[in-house]
Amino acid sequence: MPTLNASPRYGWPKGSDRRWRKLRARKLAQEPRCESCLAKGRITVATEVHHVLPISQGGGKYDWNNLESVCGECQDEAHGARSKIRIDARTGLPLPGQNHPWSDRE
Numbered sequence: 001m002p003t004l005n006a007s008p009r010y011g012w013p014k015g016s017d018r019r020w021r022k023l024r025a026r027k028l029a030q031e032p033r034c035e036s037c038l039a040k041g042r043i044t045v046a047t048e049v050h051h052v053l054p055i056s057q058g059g060g061k062y063d064w065n066n067l068e069s070v071c072g073e074c075q076d077e078a079h080g081a082r083s084k085i086r087i088d089a090r091t092g093l094p095l096p097g098q099n100h101p102w103s104d105r106e
């Protein structure tokens, strides 16, 4: 089993708090595979925790039953906007000055 990265690829997005981080870690510990890939018969290590019903649509942020472990690819699929972020080809990091959680990193 590969080592799980404790932090999301893009750093902690806005709105992440201690309660969410703990819940997220617990979810990844309990289900370290991407549930979306699993449903397609693939085994992929989950790196993100996704809300099945988005919070903006009334989904519970801390509702265990609303959480799904997903890999980066499935997360990107679910949040199409992220793929529009411009990436620096040299560093592989998002370019600065964009509306992106990475830019808010301390």
Ligand SMILES: [Zn+2]
Pocket: 034, 035, 036, 037, 038, 044, 070, 071, 072, 073, 074, 075
């Ligand atoms: Zn996946």
